[in-house]
Amino acid sequence: MTLSRIGFSFCLGVASLGLMPSAFAQEAGAETAPDAVSADARLRALYEAETEWRHQEFQLVKDDNRWVQGNRYPSETLETQGRRLAYWQDVLRQLDAIALDQLSAEEQINAAVFRQMIWEKVNSLEYKTYEAPFNSDTFFWGGLNPRTGFSSAARYRDYLGRMQDIPRYFDENFANMRAGLARGYTVPRVGIEGRDDTIEAYTVTGEDNPFYDAFRDMPDSIPEKDQVAMRTEALELIEAVVAPAYRALLRFMREDYMPRARTSIDAHALPDGKRFYRDQIRLYTTLDLTAEEIHQIGLKEVARIDADMKATMKATGFAGTFPEFLAFMRTDPQFYAKTPRELLSYAAYVTKKMDGKLKDSFSFLPRYRFTIRPVPDAIAPIYTSGRGGLESCLFNTYDLPSRPLYNLTALALHECIPGHSFQAAVALEAPDRPEFRKDIYFSGYGEGWGLYTEWLGTKLGMYETPYEEFGRQTFEMWRAVRLVIDTGIHSKGWSRQKAIDYLASHTALAERDVETEVDRYISWPAQALAYKLGEMSIRKLRTKAEAELGTAFDQRPFHDAYLALGAVPLPVMEAQMEQFIATEKSKLARNQTEAR
Structure with missing residues (x-):
């Protein structure tokens, strides 16, 4: 079997659909059939509406062409999770109603990426993974303070708003984690030993709290009086809101969660664990491979x-x-x-x-x-x-x-x-x-x-x-x-x-x-x-490119083509890079013919 074997219902048969990015695709000026225009328009309307909804749902704002967290953290309540699940399930139903073979080449790629993204969200919510919102490497309480400061006063004000919102955000996660404890869905105890120690630095008040770091070197574009006011507000929030919230988190982890976390270490021990691990493989690899094959x-x-x-x-x-x-x-x-x-x-x-x-x-x-x-x-x-x-x-x-x-x-x-x-x-x-x-x-x-x-x-x-x-x-x-x-x-x-x-x-x-x-x-x-x-998939494609192009192989366009795709599922990537190799091979043959 090959690593590019495509499976499960939500993956598009990218090879059979002939997916190719516009940069590698049909000759410029080719006319698009009316059906393709209609299908393209339906798909664009669907993913544009979902994007706008998601940005609002998760409290994101645009800053210098990037979406960043606004002045609040997203809701994590059970009711919110159910609403999100229903919304994304409906998005999948609407996507299924679009005739994929009528999409243009570029929109076929967008459909494949969009489907994988939405399936991942639906799948995670169906398993209620929000009931264990951390692991040994990544924590819901980590990364809330930035590595560096912000470039504008607006972003600093958003940050102060988020600091104010931490107790609510933590409490909602606590409720989800208690629900996970009740049904045996927890992070393994052995995998989180010592992770509670990462909380301690945030329980202190004053400038030693990492939440203050962003205020140490503020940009000159912010007036001095505003800098002073925001630093003062930050210290007040650290003392009255942030540090107490992290102390409550530390007590919850040490006294409630960790003593009751499961002692088993395998995913199969979780509720519906065999199916869960199978779907996690599909989620992270975007490939239809079994555990035994891997x-x-x-x-x-x-x-x-x-x-x-x-x-x-x-x-x-x-x-x-x-x-x-x-x-x-x-x-x-x-x-x-x-x-x-x-x-x-x-x-x-x-x-x-x-x-x-x-x-x-x-x-x-x-x-x-x-x-x-x-x-x-x-x-x-x-x-x-x-x-x-x-x-x-x-x-x-x-x-x-x-x-x-x-x-x-x-x-x-x-x-x-x-x-x-x-x-x-x-x-x-x-x-x-x-x-x-x-x-x-x-x-x-x-x-x-x-x-x-x-x-x-x-x-x-x-x-x-x-x-x-x-x-x-x-x-x-x-x-x-x-x-x-x-x-x-x-x-x-x-x-x-x-x-x-x-x-x-x-x-x-x-x-x-x-x-x-x-x-x-x-x-x-x-x-x-x-x-x-x-x-392995990238190196396999490079080996093929080297074999088919011979001395004409140039790694620079190969790398450029890969990175120009942006993040895509591996089957989509393989289909696009196969098309890139075919296009480069055609150019080579054409040049050789002209040289004669």
Whole structure:
């Protein structure tokens, strides 16, 4: 079977529909049939109405061409969840009534993306996932304070409004979590141990509370008297509203929720757990693969990468066994930064080195720039080694003996450039597309790209030593092992310790990272499957392009075409990139004919 096999009723048969973006599609000037105009208009009316409704429903406002949270958080009550479910179910019914074969090529893509997006929302609400609104990695109480300040007084006023709204927002989540406790739908206890510690920093008053950070460096465009007034209001809200709300959250987590959270770790133990895990696989990978199929793909990848890692070990001149080499990599001081500044500086060096190679990899270079920051102290002990986004790339400087430098090249490529930060910047300047597609994210597409860029570094001379190459292979193995561990835990009865041992024995990840990652897979079923499956799909398409175009293959338009799509389900991506290859092949044949 192939990774691009399309299944379940809500996925469009993109290959049979001949989906292709307008950039690759029919010749310009081709007339559109009247039926297509009618179907296109119906689809546009549907997704434009849903987009407007969703922005209002979730209290979003537009700021500099981006949708951001307004002066309140969205409602999380049971009544609200039921209303949203009914609305999105009706949207799906209306979408089903549109003749897909009458849509234009571009609207077929929009329909496929829209269907996947709405199905995910319906599916999550049907399972009542809002009753467990956090996991070991992501929390409903986290990220409410920004990493940096705001660019205007209006956004600061919205932020102050949200601070005022925190108690209501928390109380509604508490009610949902109690309902989950009552029916046995909770985050596994082992996967959230210590996560309550991330709340403590927000329980203090005064300027030490992280909610005040945004007010430390306000833009000069805001008059000084307004800055003073907003800082004063922020401190008052922290003392009277924010800190008390977080204290109530801490009590709820420690005294009520965590003692009653389930002790089982597999998704199958949840209500209707087997079907839930199957749908989570479809949600995160956008592929119709069974847990067993993914498990077997993982085992094959683990065996392949294991051979590569052992060959790299020999290239270093190490004379011991593979387990001894892993121990050496985890403990030798030469591989570890002595200060946070040293680690951040190394990451900055990698990203700047990659800057000089962008012209060899992309034709289109976005203008937006990210910065590098340490992971905030409040969450660093339980946070991953790094994470990238449009505005910043975070690197974890907590517990430096657990942050090997040989992993940093792969990590910086994945999270920063040309991975997530770069990808987000390209999306910001993307060709015009419907509003609902501008801020959507599919893990297979996005995380697959991140892992692909780690491999791309081998083509660009980014790995300077065999140890750094081993670090890259460790990261690739880490993503392959996920396929085995996630399916092992959630469908085969694996214990937490078995998963830890499996990950530790196949990679040079630090012990802290190993445990953090396994707990993530326990509490976030199927999310980690998307990375490797997405990367394999991209590399498969690149191999085909290289084979069919030969020496005429140019990775720059290949990469540009991929990123120009924006986030799409993997079957849609494959159909578009297949069309791109066919178009490039036709151009090549035409040029060769003309040359004769």
